[in-house]
Amino acid sequence: MEPVFLTFVFALSIFLGFELISKVPSTLHTPLMSGSNAISGITLIGSLASLKADNMKVAIVLGTLAVAFATINVVGGYAVTDRMLGMFKKKDEGGSK
Amino acid sequence: MNVIAINFAYIISASLFIFGLKMLSSPATARRGNFLSATGMLLAIIVTLANQGLDYKWIAAGVAIGTVIGLFAAYRVQMTSMPEMVALFNGFGGIASLLLAWGEYHQHPELTAFIAIVTFLSAFIGGITFSGSMIAFGKLSEIMPSKAIVFNGQHIINAIILLTAVASAAIFAINPADSYAIFLLIVVVALIFGVTSVIPIGGADMPVVISLLNSYSGLAACAAGFVISNNILIVAGALVGASGIILTNIMCKAMNRSLTNVLFSGFGATTQAAGTGPQGEVRPANAEDVYYILEAADSVAFVPGYGLAVAQAQHVVQELGELLEENGTEVSYAIHPVAGRMPGHMNVLLAEANVPYDQLVEMDDINPRMDSVDVCVVIGANDVVNPAALDEETSPIYGMPIIETHRAKTVIVLKRSMNPGFAGIQNALFFYPNTRMYFGDAKASIQALVAEFKGD
Numbered sequence: 001m002e003p004v005f006l007t008f009v010f011a012l013s014i015f016l017g018f019e020l021i022s023k024v025p026s027t028l029h030t031p032l033m034s035g036s037n038a039i040s041g042i043t044l045i046g047s048l049a050s051l052k053a054d055n056m057k058v059a060i061v062l063g064t065l066a067v068a069f070a071t072i073n074v075v076g077g078y079a080v081t082d083r084m085l086g087m088f089k090k091k092d093e094g095g096s097k
Numbered sequence: 098m099n100v101i102a103i104n105f106a107y108i109i110s111a112s113l114f115i116f117g118l119k120m121l122s123s124p125a126t127a128r129r130g131n132f133l134s135a136t137g138m139l140l141a142i143i144v145t146l147a148n149q150g151l152d153y154k155w156i157a158a159g160v161a162i163g164t165v166i167g168l169f170a171a172y173r174v175q176m177t178s179m180p181e182m183v184a185l186f187n188g189f190g191g192i193a194s195l196l197l198a199w200g201e202y203h204q205h206p207e208l209t210a211f212i213a214i215v216t217f218l219s220a221f222i223g224g225i226t227f228s229g230s231m232i233a234f235g236k237l238s239e240i241m242p243s244k245a246i247v248f249n250g251q252h253i254i255n256a257i258i259l260l261t262a263v264a265s266a267a268i269f270a271i272n273p274a275d276s277y278a279i280f281l282l283i284v285v286v287a288l289i290f291g292v293t294s295v296i297p298i299g300g301a302d303m304p305v306v307i308s309l310l311n312s313y314s315g316l317a318a319c320a321a322g323f324v325i326s327n328n329i330l331i332v333a334g335a336l337v338g339a340s341g342i343i344l345t346n347i348m349c350k351a352m353n354r355s356l357t358n359v360l361f362s363g364f365g366a367t368t369q370a371a372g373t374g375p376q377g378e379v380r381p382a383n384a385e386d387v388y389y390i391l392e393a394a395d396s397v398a399f400v401p402g403y404g405l406a407v408a409q410a411q412h413v414v415q416e417l418g419e420l421l422e423e424n425g426t427e428v429s430y431a432i433h434p435v436a437g438r439m440p441g442h443m444n445v446l447l448a449e450a451n452v453p454y455d456q457l458v459e460m461d462d463i464n465p466r467m468d469s470v471d472v473c474v475v476i477g478a479n480d481v482v483n484p485a486a487l488d489e490e491t492s493p494i495y496g497m498p499i500i501e502t503h504r505a506k507t508v509i510v511l512k513r514s515m516n517p518g519f520a521g522i523q524n525a526l527f528f529y530p531n532t533r534m535y536f537g538d539a540k541a542s543i544q545a546l547v548a549e550f551k552g553d
Contacts, residue, residue, distance in 0.1 A: 017339025029441030042333035062200035071163020079171035
């Protein structure tokens with residue numbers, strides 16, 4: 001039953017994703033991409049949960065690498081998106097220098 | 098914390114991701130949306146760390162390394178280099194999913210057929226995403242030649258690779274516990290396939306490729322979610338997957354090409370045979386002429402292309418825009434979806450130069466009212482304003498949507514010389530009666546105009 005349930009969640013999320021993303025204006029497509037980079041760092045959650053204290057050596061190496069790469073995505077992705085979105089200003093809130 | 102509590106927290110995280118993406122629908126709320134999304138991620142991380150029996154020593158090491166590199170990259174990257182950074186990050190997402198699936202398999206080799214298949218998918222998509230992104234990064238940062246690398250038998254090699262992958266997946270799914278070597282083969286094949294599928298794609302098509310790899314990185318995370326039966330990975334991965342697919346589709350439409358055409362044809366390698374194109378009389382203008390035209394205009398639309406960023410002219414253009422506004426002129430920036438080297442890139446570059454976002458106008462919004470625009474100033478753009486795309490069926494870009502600057506009352510084209518653009522096609526716009534050519538380096542030309550405005 002579990003595979004069916006997971007696939008169910010997957011299918012609904014894809015449709016939800018299409019709905020949400022199609023409303024993002026093209027002005028914000030670059031922050032959208034860097035922001036979704038950060039979200040795809042969600043693998044971090046899986047990597048953390050699988051790094052158990054009683055793991056074999058190889059699994060520890062693989063897990064630590066996975067945590068490091070995913071953290072780069074999460075931290076770097078959110079930080080650069082925030083930096084970029086901070087540049088988007090309306091005319092009256094400091095469009096001029 | 099027990100499993101149920103952790104999973105409830107994941108539901109909250111997923112909701113925050115969704116609200117965060119929803120708030121990206123306007124520049125006014127986007128930054129808060131990103132913050133919400135980050136909060137959701139932090140919540141998910143904290144509750145996951147409350148799991149029993151984790152190896153905190155190694156977790157701390159991995160998180161510390163990742164945080165330092167991530168922050169360093171995020172605050173040091175130039176906005177012109179955003180495509181490279183996104184390409185790299187796509188790759189990191191892919192490799193993380195591959196490593197996660199590998200680690201899980203190494204630890205528990207007894208898999209059901211279903212888990213074996215998703216483990217294969219996670220490793221395979223993750224591997225393609227990683228090596229493909231590294232090639233895309235190499236091309237974008239010009240470490241390697243950005244043009245399409247095409248050789249004989251490329252399709253046959255790709256077909257062999259795919260067959261090997263499918264066969265290995267089948268063997269792996271039937272008996273995962275004894276197929277460690279097969280799993281390693283899958284990883285190697287995925288890495289090779291990533292390389293062979295991206296090298297034949299030319300530099301001009303990179304926006305499509307990074308959008309597609311963005312989608313893959315999400316789908317790889319999704320597959321990893323199936324491997325460890327974790328809903329939050331599936332939901333978040335699917336959102337990213339959907340986002341990448343939509344962006345890929347938008348990019349393909351904006352270039353009037355199908356995805357298969359982008360992936361398999363090697364643009365630039367095939368269209369060099371384009372004819373001599375239109376000929377006619379060109380009307381050059383100097384800074385003073387252009388100044389008088391702009392000074393008298395009620396509405397001016399700048400049409401920037403990537404050449405603007407190459408010339409580092411964003412800031413002077415913004416300065417000129419401001420002077421025009423002081424002069425009572427309505428200023429806007431009309432941006433083609435493929436201007437820049439990734440979706441939305443030009444908007445970020447202009448925002449960085451303090452252009453307010455309410456002046457950034459999409460192609461579909463400016464075209465219907467183009468007839469009422471007094472002056473279009475085309476800077477560093479060429480193919481995206483070529484009227485041949487509308488009316489010349491033999492043109493290689495025929496059918497591509499363009500910003501219809503030729504319908505404005507006057508068009509001023511800033512250009513270094515009469516050389517044709519990216520696609521190697523001469524531009525009929527240059528010979529229109531309402532077009533004036535303003536030759537020279539984009540930055541110096543705009544600076545001359547700014548000086549003219551300040552001069553009186």
